[in-house]
Amino acid sequence: MYDLHAHILPSVDDGPKTMEDTLAMAVAAAEQGTKMLLATPHRKDVTEQSSVAHIQSLVDEVNAWLVEHEIDMTMVLGMENHLDLDLPDEVSAGRALPMNGTNYILVEMPFFGRPNYVEEVLFQLQLQGMTPVLAHPERIEAFQRDPDLLAKFVNIGMLTQVTAGSPVGHFGKSVERFTRDLFDRNLVHILASDTHNPAGPRSPVLGPGIEAAARLVGADAANRMVVDTPKAILEGKTVEVGPSRPRSSSGGWWRFWAR
DSSP, rough: EEEEEEOOOOTTTTOOHHHHHHHHHHHHHHTTTOOOOEEEHHHEEEEEEEOHHHHHHHHHHHHHHHTTTTTEEEEEEBBEEEOOOTTHHHTTSSSSSSSSTTTTTEEOSSSSSTTTTHHHHHHHHHHHTTTEEEEEGOOHHHHHOOHHHHHHHHHHEEEEEEEEEEETTTOHHHHHHHHHHHHHTOOOOOOOOOSSSSSSSSOOOOHHHHHHHHHHHHHHHHHHHHHHHHHHHHTOOOOOOOOOOOTTOOOOGGHHHHH
């Protein structure tokens, strides 16, 4: 498996504080079959408190430890890039990192609200040759209120990454229901852990999320979300996804805001 969203580097953001916890997370990921894990510290934290050179050195240190202990996993570097007006320029300056040096970039929308520059910034990234991968859309208010906005982004070439804990209820029943609706509309392309801790609901264990996805879309499609698609992204290859589907007649998404 390939995990494309992980807050695993020590003392960089709201992930682990110590290298010991980082290594425990890496071991937990490897033991469940993860072959490559993308470290995605928050760009804001790296910019304000660290540096790209520092986080690269941490990745190198972890990889050296994995080799020394004969653990079959590799860590590569990216960022969770919060969407703001500076993002395109920060990409050009090398301070907003893509996913493993490819033309894919993990982008986090604001959790609340819908700034009027959202579509323009994402379009500018595409003009730069980048493919935005939208982080955990199931937990973003703008998409919860307007799922058709997410469908629009997907239909013009963007991808989505859903947190593996969402379809199993780790973020509450409302998010779980909305996540199921995203699966129903073919708006989920990647499952990733968004891990922050060695154990518990924010651990790097993907299994329960994969099982939940398989019940919704079938085992083959669920497997593509943790193997084929993320592997292609990390290798910089083209990812083909089908168009979004219309909302089902049950109208599940609007219940999120009716409760």
